[in-house]
Every structure is written in structure tokens, then in C-alpha cells.
Amino acid sequence: MSMVIALAGKGGTGKTTLAALIIRYLKNRGDGAILAVDADPSSNLAQPLGLTPSVTIGSMKETFLKGRDLLPAGIPKETYLELKLHELLVESERVDLLTMGRPEGRGCYCYVNNILRKYLDLLTENYAYVVIDNEAGMEHLSRSIVRDVDILLITTDPSMSGIRSAKKVKDLVIDLELSVKKQYIIVDRVIWGLSHHLLAEAERLGLILWETIPEDAMISEYDLIERPLIQLPEDSSAVRAVNRIMECLLV
Ligand SMILES: Nc1ncnc2c1ncn2[C@@H]1O[C@H](COP(=O)(O)OP(=O)(O)O)[C@@H](O)[C@H]1O
Ligand SMILES: [Mg+2]
Structure with missing residues (x-):
């Protein structure tokens, strides 16, 4: 069974950064292969991992449905789709990447989704860890593309609006009836510790701000020169x- 770690939170609060650094940690730990899942259509997990993005599941579904009439004759559409699935995976040493792309538009996606679900269930079994970078609404999780989440990390920045959004994500987990075993809030980009205003608001909302990640100039520098975050050195704060955080989570 693979351990599924998912990231969620408002846009710009560090989900992709945290996903990349978690994958960096797991890769160096070397105790099993990692499947990185980019489930946020508005971001790009390939870049911080130093990988080239490939076909997304969303675009493959659309092409497949639009081009239904162009499918090779004599091959059942399910078989053809199964043949195409391997194109979705970008492989590298110990880390493979799958990009979800946009959730589907209108149309009949049921059989495509069923095949995909089977494929993803089989695929995830090959990995010790699955790390999912989600969008704030957790669309893909709610569509049960990945079934059970072992650890959900909700990111926020040290702002009032950030932690109120974190509360909304927590509520969404309940509303969507997501299967999440453990969840923690992580405050990213912390400069001088957490202010008492923020702690008071967290308490009012019933939130525990579990861990913090400091503002790190090296991240900004890597961003500017477009160097993959997975290459950050051990002495980055x-x-x-x-x-x-990962050592605490994996004990
Ligand atoms: N600890 C940090 N120190 C400095 N910059 C950071 C840190 N965490 C995130 N950032 C920057 O903040 C921006 C938003 O982060 P990102 O991970 O893309 O958020 P999200 O995926 O939630 O939208 C990016 O430009 C990223 O480089
Ligand atoms: Mg992102």
C-alpha cells in the first residue's frame, strides 16, 4: 500500500513548493518510488521537480472524446485508451509525474473515467508514496481519482485571509466526505514567528497551526533563475x- 500525502490550500500559499520539497525529502530518503500528481490546473509541478510536463489526463480525455470517430478501426475504444495511458506518465529516477490538467467539461466521460480509475488504482500500487499537489477546491480528490488520503497538509501564509481559507479547506474535507486519515495546517513564508493576532484568530476558528516553514531567500532565487526546487541544498532553511516535518510525519 502506498502512503498518500496530499497538499491543499489557497492559491499562492506554498502547496507546489511544499510538494516539491516533500518529494525531494522522500527521494533522498530512498525507501521507495514516488508518484507525484499535479492536480492543480493553474500550476506546474513539473518545473520544481526538474521534469518536462507531458500530456495531461484532462487533455487526453478531451482529445479522446472529440476524436472518437477518428479512432483506428477494429480496436475497441477501451483498448485504444488503455494503449494511450502510458503516455501520461513522465518517468525519472525514483520520481514519476502524472498531470491531471483541467477537470472535464460537459460530455459523457463515464467510461473514460472508469478506465482511468482502474489504471490509477493499479498505477499507485507501484509506488511507496503518492504526493498530490491539489487546487484549493480539491476537484480531483472529490472525483475520487485517488481514493484515500493518509496525510492532508493544508498550507497557509501567515495572514488572516490565509488561515480563514485554511478553515474553508478543512470544512470542504467534511462537506466532500473525503477520506482523510490525518490533517495538519502548515504556515509557510513565516518571517518573524506567528503574531498573536494570527494565533488568536486560529484559536477562534478552532485551528491548530501545526508547523511553520520560514521565508527562504533561496526559494525566491531559484524561482527567478528557474532552477528546480528539488535541487535546493540541505542548508536551505x-x-x-x-x-x-517529514521526519515527524513518517515515524
Ligand atoms: N518558504 C518560502 N520562501 C520563499 N518563497 C516561497 C516560500 N514558499 C513559497 N514561496 C513562493 O511563493 C509563491 C507561491 O508558492 P507556490 O508553492 O507556488 O503556492 P501554491 O502552489 O499554493 O499556489 C512562489 O513564488 C514560491 O516561490
Ligand atoms: Mg501550485
């Missing part, structure tokens, strides 16, 4: 924080 954000890397140290994420490594500490």
Missing part, C-alpha cells in the same frame, strides 16, 4: 523545516 525551508528544506530543513520540511525535512523536520
Whole structure:
């Protein structure tokens, strides 16, 4: 059974950064293969992992449905789709990447979704860890593309609106009846510790701000020169924080 770690939170609060640094940690730990799932259509997990993005599941579904009449004659559409599925995976040493793309538009996607679900169920069994970078609404999780989440990390920045959004994500987990075993809130981009205003608001909302990741100039620098975050050195303050968090989570 693979361990599924999912990231959720408002846009710009560090989900992709945290996903990349978690994958960095797991890769260096070396105790099993990792499947990275980019489930946020508005971001790009390939870049911080130093990988080239491939066909997304969303675009494959659309092409498949639109081009239904162009399918090779004599091959059942299910078989043809199964043949195409391997094109979705970008492979690298110990880390493979799957990109969800946009959730589907209108149309009959049922049989495509059924085949995909079977494929993803089989695929995830090959990995020790599955790390999912979600969008705030957790669309793909709610469509049960991945069934059970072992650890959900909700990211926020150290702002009032950030932690109120974190509360909304927590509520969404309940509303969507997602299967989540454990969930924690992580405050990213912390500069001088957490202010008492923020802690008071968290308490009012019934939130525990579990861990923090400091603002790290190296992340900004890597961003500017478009260097993959997975290559950050061990002495980056954000890397140290994420490594500490992961050691706590994996004991
Ligand atoms: N600890 C940090 N230190 C410095 N910059 C950070 C840190 N965490 C995230 N960032 C920057 O903040 C921006 C938003 O982060 P990102 O991970 O893309 O958020 P999300 O995936 O939630 O939209 C990015 O430009 C990223 O480089
Ligand atoms: Mg992102």
C-alpha cells in the first residue's frame, strides 16, 4: 500500500513548493518510488521537480472524446485508451509525474473515467508514496481519482485571509466526505514567528497551526533563475523545516 500525502490550500500559499520539497525529502530518503500528481490546473509541478510536463489526463480525455470517430478501426475504444495511458506518465529516477490538467467539461466521460480509475488504482500500487499537489477546491480528490488520503497538509501564509481559507479547506474535507486519515495546517513564508493576532484568530476558528516553514531567500532565487526546487541544498532553511516535518510525519 502506498502512503498518500496530499497538499491543499489557497492559491499562492506554498502547496507546489511544499510538494516539491516533500518529494525531494522522500527521494533522498530512498525507501521507495514516488508518484507525484499535479492536480492543480493553474500550476506546474513539473518545473520544481526538474521534469518536462507531458500530456495531461484532462487533455487526453478531451482529445479522446472529440476524436472518437477518428479512432483506428477494429480496436475497441477501451483498448485504444488503455494503449494511450502510458503516455501520461513522465518517468525519472525514483520520481514519476502524472498531470491531471483541467477537470472535464460537459460530455459523457463515464467510461473514460472508469478506465482511468482502474489504471490509477493499479498505477499507485507501484509506488511507496503518492504526493498530490491539489487546487484549493480539491476537484480531483472529490472525483475520487485517488481514493484515500493518509496525510492532508493544508498550507497557509501567515495572514488572516490565509488561515480563514485554511478553515474553508478543512470544512470542504467534511462537506466532500473525503477520506482523510490525518490533517495538519502548515504556515509557510513565516518571517518573524506567528503574531498573536494570527494565533488568536486560529484559536477562534478552532485551528491548530501545526508547523511553520520560514521565508527562504533561496526559494525566491531559484524561482527567478528557474532552477528546480528539488535541487535546493540541505542548508536551505525551508528544506530543513520540511525535512523536520517529514521526519515527524513518517515515524
Ligand atoms: N518558504 C518560502 N520562501 C520563499 N518563497 C516561497 C516560500 N514558499 C513559497 N514561496 C513562493 O511563493 C509563491 C507561491 O508558492 P507556490 O508553492 O507556488 O503556492 P501554491 O502552489 O499554493 O499556489 C512562489 O513564488 C514560491 O516561490
Ligand atoms: Mg501550485
